[in-house]
Amino acid sequence: xxxxxxxxxxxxxxxxxxxxxxxxxxxxxxxxxxxxxxxxxxxxxxxxxxxxxxxxxxxxxxxxxxxxxxxxxxxxxxxxxxxxxxxxxxxxxxxxxxxxxxxxxxxxxxxxxxxxxxxxxxxxxxxxxxxxxxxxxxxxxxxxxxxxxxxxxxxxxxxxxxxxxxxxxxxxxxxxxxxxxxxxxxxxxxxxxxxxxxxxxxxxxxxxxxxxxxxxxxxxxxxxxxxxxxxxxxxxxxxxxxxxxxxxxxxxxxxxxxxxxxxxxxxxxxxxxxxxxxxxxxxxxxxxxxxxxxxxxxxxxxxxxxxxxxxxxxxxxxxxxxxxxxxxxxxxxxxxxxxxxxxxxxxxxxxxxxxxxxxxxxxxxxxxxxxxxxxxxxxxxxxxxxxxxxxxxxxxxxxxxxxxxxxxxxxxxxxxxxxxxxxxxxxxxxxxxxxxxxxxxxxx
Numbered sequence: 001x002x003x004x005x006x007x008x009x010x011x012x013x014x015x016x017x018x019x020x021x022x023x024x025x026x027x028x029x030x031x032x033x034x035x036x037x038x039x040x041x042x043x044x045x046x047x048x049x050x051x052x053x054x055x056x057x058x059x060x061x062x063x064x065x066x067x068x069x070x071x072x073x074x075x076x077x078x079x080x081x082x083x084x085x086x087x088x089x090x091x092x093x094x095x096x097x098x099x100x101x102x103x104x105x106x107x108x109x110x111x112x113x114x115x116x117x118x119x120x121x122x123x124x125x126x127x128x129x130x131x132x133x134x135x136x137x138x139x140x141x142x143x144x145x146x147x148x149x150x151x152x153x154x155x156x157x158x159x160x161x162x163x164x165x166x167x168x169x170x171x172x173x174x175x176x177x178x179x180x181x182x183x184x185x186x187x188x189x190x191x192x193x194x195x196x197x198x199x200x201x202x203x204x205x206x207x208x209x210x211x212x213x214x215x216x217x218x219x220x221x222x223x224x225x226x227x228x229x230x231x232x233x234x235x236x237x238x239x240x241x242x243x244x245x246x247x248x249x250x251x252x253x254x255x256x257x258x259x260x261x262x263x264x265x266x267x268x269x270x271x272x273x274x275x276x277x278x279x280x281x282x283x284x285x286x287x288x289x290x291x292x293x294x295x296x297x298x299x300x301x302x303x304x305x306x307x308x309x310x311x312x313x314x315x316x317x318x319x320x321x322x323x324x325x326x327x328x329x330x331x332x333x334x335x336x337x338x339x340x341x342x343x344x345x346x347x348x349x350x351x352x353x354x355x356x357x358x359x360x361x362x363x364x365x366x367x368x369x370x371x372x373x374x375x376x377x378x379x380x381x382x383x384x385x386x387x388x389x390x391x392x393x394x395x396x397x398x399x400x401x402x403x404x405x406x407x408x409x410x411x412x413x414x415x416x417x418x419x420x421x422x423x424x425x426x427x428x429x430x431x432x433x434x435x436x437x438x439x440x441x442x443x444x
Contacts, residue, residue: 001023001024002022002024002063003023003063004020004062004063004064004065004380005019005034005062005063005064005065006019006021006065006069007064007066007068007069008067008069008385008396009068009372010069010070010365010372010397010400011373018034019372020032020034020062021372021380023378023416024416025416026378026415026416027375027376027377027415028372028373028376028377028378029374030374031372065380067385068385068395068399069381069382070130070381071369071372071379072130072131072132072133072369072377072379072381072412072414073129073131073132073369073370074131074132074134074328074368074370075126075329076135076277076300076327076328077137077300077329077330078126078136078137078329078331078333079136079137079331079333080333081106081107081118081140082103082331082333083121083125083333083435084118084435085102085103085106088102089102089103090308090334095309096247096310097247099309101189103332104187107189107192108144108192109438109439109441110140110155111441112149112157112158114441115140115158115159115162116161116162117162117434118435118438119136119163120163120165120434121430121434122162122333122336122431123162123163123167124167124427124431125427125431126336127166127167127412127419127420128406128409128412128420128427129336129337130338130339130381131168131338132169132377132379132381132413133170133171133379134170135171135173135214135239136163137279138155138175139175139177139216139218140193141156141174141192141193141195141204142192142193142194144192146191146194153204153208156208157209159172160172160209160210167414167417167419168414169212169377169379169415170210170212171212171213171214172210172212173214173215173216174201174205174208174213174214174216175215175216175218176195176198176201176222176223177193177194177218177223178194178195178198178201178222178224179221179223179224181221181222182220182221182224183257197227197230198223198227198230202215202231205234214238214239214240215231215238215239215240216240216242217231217232217240217242217266219242219244219246219262220244220254220265221250225258225265225269228265228266229271232269232270232271233270235275238275239276239277240273240276240277241276241277241300242266242271242276242277242278242279243279243280244278244280245261245263245280245282245283245284246283246306246311248283248312250283251283261285261287263278263281263284263285263287263288263291264287267291267295272291272292272295272297273295274295274298276295276298277297277299277327278297278300279299279329280306280311281299281319282313282314284319290322292319293319293323293324296325297324298327299327300326300327300329301326301341302328302331302332302341303328303341304330304331304334304337304340304344305329305330306348307344307348308332309332313349313351313352316348316349316359317349317358317359320363327368328341328367328368329341337405338368338369339400339401342401343401343402345364346358346364361397361398361400361401361402362397364401365397365400365401377414379414379415380411380413381409381411381412381413382410383409384408384410387407389404389408390408410422
């Protein structure tokens with residue numbers, strides 16, 4: 001057992017001074033606010049279970065952690081290799097579809113070695129920004145001509161190894177990607193995504209050597225209607241992620257081909273439910289919102305990507321009011337900043353509604369971060385409350401949501417192990433090397 005005394009921490013919606021946490025086997029076994037007399041009473045209004053123990057004083061028994069400590073941030077949607085596009089695709093005019101052409105170019109430069117280097121550096125940037133877990137939406141499976149590697153999961157295993165070295169907890173969301181559009185064959189730059197059909201996709205995924213593997217329907221554009229139920233069935237009991245209604249053109253094509261929206265089509269296939277995460281969900285009908293709520297499907301918003309690609313503003317408030325669980329992802333890595341994702345979600349809502357205060361700081365933290373609570377993973381992020389950005393802002397949840405940035409992160413713990421401490425220069429050097437190496441390759 002290891003104990004830490006958090007100078008100031010956000011615990012289940014309350015900002016507390018002097019919180020003693022105990023960690024064993026990577027999870028919190030006690031979360032106890034400390035009073036000035038050295039006692040450990042349960043904090044009024046905090047739902048976290050508290051183990052009283054036989055403590056006499058914190059003394060030398062706990063390692064002090066100064067600063068403002070938050071639960072680790074959860075990244076529910078990521079494409080690690082998109083990090084190589086930052087600064088290269090934001091210039092000039094275009095659309096999601098022209099951006100996608102550049103993304104395919106990068107995808108076809110990857111091999112297991114360059115993917116490992118790029119993913120490791122990208123995950124390290126996430127850790128340094130405060131992310132402690134990531135769901136990696138992985139669809140680059142084979143060689144550029146579609147031929148499997150000797151290890152059919154070579155690229156997936158590269159991502160798994162990269163996350164382990166970076167110190168982030170990974171859920172590999174292996175993605176079924178079979179078509180170039182509704183009723184369209186895959187294009188030349190999409191061949192390495194293809195397993196042939198959903199059954200062969202499922203068979204390959206079953207051989208991945210990792211204990212946290214989920215599945216994905218890339219989109220209703222990329223998986224034919226008659227294959228959707230196969231993917232849903234293959235992922236029963238595991239997480240299933242799906243790009244949903246990111247672009248109006250996707251909805252229009254789905255309505256033209258099937259006479260229903262993507263959400264309704266997925267519901268028909270049995271692909272919605274408590275283990276499903278609909279990513280983006282930007283262009284929804286009222287019926288779509290109702291279906292997501294009825295099936296207890298989560299929605300992952302990626303606001304910094306959605307604004308970068310010009311996707312539009314999703315109905316976050318309407319979904320939340322309907323009872324839909326919301327979370328946040330970094331998606332295309334246009335920026336890796338969990339604080340900005342929270343601010344962007346609120347800011348987009350303000351722009352769309354012409355009203356302020358659409359979500360509280362506690363709600364936004366709840367979408368982006370985990371919990372400091374007994375039985376939860378021992379993930380902690382400590383920020384500097386006196387930086388040029390945070391000084392004078394109150395050192396509370398409002399500081400985290402409305403003032404902080406990755407540059408303020410001073411310490412990150414994942415599963416009770418410190419994985420980042422100090423400053424960020426090495427992260428930048430590793431990213432520069434990995435991205436430079438990728439762009440000088442010709443693709444294989």
